[in-house]
Amino acid sequence: MQEVLFYIFALLAVTGALSVILQKKTMYAAISLVVTFMAVSLIYFLLGAQFIGLLQLIIYAGAIMVLFLIVILLLDPFSEIFLRNQSIAWVGLAVLFGAGLFGILYTAFGQTPAESVPPPAPPGELAGHTQSLAEVLFKQYLLPFEVISILILVAILGAVILAKKRIS
Amino acid sequence: MAIPLHHLLILGGLLFCIGLVGVLIKRNLIVMFLCIELMLNAANLTFIAFARHLSQMDGQVIVFFVMVLAAAEAAVGLALVIALYRTRQTMDADDLTLMKL
Numbered sequence: 550m551q552e553v554l555f556y557i558f559a560l561l562a563v564t565g566a567l568s569v570i571l572q573k574k575t576m577y578a579a580i581s582l583v584v585t586f587m588a589v590s591l592i593y594f595l596l597g598a599q600f601i602g603l604l605q606l607i608i609y610a611g612a613i614m615v616l617f618l619i620v621i622l623l624l625d626p627f628s629e630i631f632l633r634n635q636s637i638a639w640v641g642l643a644v645l646f647g648a649g650l651f652g653i654l655y656t657a658f659g660q661t662p663a664e665s666v667p668p669p670a671p672p673g674e675l676a677g678h679t680q681s682l683a684e685v686l687f688k689q690y691l692l693p694f695e696v697i698s699i700l701i702l703v704a705i706l707g708a709v710i711l712a713k714k715r716i717s
Numbered sequence: 718m719a720i721p722l723h724h725l726l727i728l729g730g731l732l733f734c735i736g737l738v739g740v741l742i743k744r745n746l747i748v749m750f751l752c753i754e755l756m757l758n759a760a761n762l763t764f765i766a767f768a769r770h771l772s773q774m775d776g777q778v779i780v781f782f783v784m785v786l787a788a789a790e791a792a793v794g795l796a797l798v799i800a801l802y803r804t805r806q807t808m809d810a811d812d813l814t815l816m817k818l
Contacts, residue, residue, distance in 0.1 A: 555720045559728045566732050566755055570739035575747055582751050585732070589758055592728075595720065596769045601777050605761075608784050613754065613791045620795045621747060624802050640742050647738035654730035658723050685774040686781065697785050704789030711796035714803070 555595055562588035575621050579614060586610040600679045725766035732759035744810045746798050750791065757787050 565585035572578040586609045593602035686694060732755060739752030761780045768776025802808055 552720055555724070559724070562728065563731055563735070566735040569748075569751055569755060570735060570743065575745060578748050578751055582755065585755065586758065589732075589762055592725075592762065593765055596725075596765055598765050598768065598777055598780075601765060601780050604781065604784055608788060609754075609758070613788055616791055616795060617747065617751065620799060623799070624747075624808060643738050643741035646741065647734040650737065651730055651734040654734070655727060658726045658730065682774050682777055682781075686778050689775075690778050693782065697782055701785055701789050704792050708792040708796040711793065712799045 551595055555592060558588045558591045558595070561585075562592070575625075576618070579617050579621060582617075583610050583614050586614070600682055722766060722770050726763055729759045729763040729766065732756075732762065746801070746808045746810055746813075747795075749810065750794055750798075754787060754791070757783060 562585045565581045565583075565588060568581035569578045569585070572581060586605060590602045590605040590610065593599075593605060736752040736755035736759065739755065740749050743749050743752065761783055764776040764780045764783070768774065768780075798808065801813060805813065807813065
């Protein structure tokens, strides 16, 4: 059951990702990416990472994509973006490069010796629960957590300053 | 009946490669950003897969940090796109060859 669901969600994620780079309009590409984010979030749920799955839905599919959609609406929502000014040779080269990289990754993952990988652990009592995540996050990773909160504060200030209309 | 680790890694690799091809063949700044978000998501997926596989929480913590980084990157990047569009009236990366505004 879990495996069948995983393959359905994986197919959905790959379809959405392909749609991002094949769509002709920016708006449709952004909406396709939301589909991919939701499918990946459902895979997180299947893997026992409920809190991260919810964060994926709220932050990625919610906040970040709304930011993208607002900027797209603000600028030019339905401009044609499909391979403008691109030579066929360059596109072919890029696709070949991507396919080659995927081939290398595929063989590398396939050649991992089965005995060196420990068997998948059963979903333990604490695995994926928010409490154990919080204990690791706020004890072992407390300093990185504080540093990254400063980073996002700086990013907010930078975004406001960059996007501000200059009155000269 | 667990999901095999190989298949999760292959899915992550496939999403990453699709995002990479998108960054290479697209010239619209916003679509390039979307593809970068896709690549970050593929990396997150492999982190979660290994966190489950090793039954440790560290992978999930790193995914949390990556999400915060992605939010910061999207905010600053989109602000840059808006500022560029205001001064140049274009979002095509090939038209933006001068550093001077």
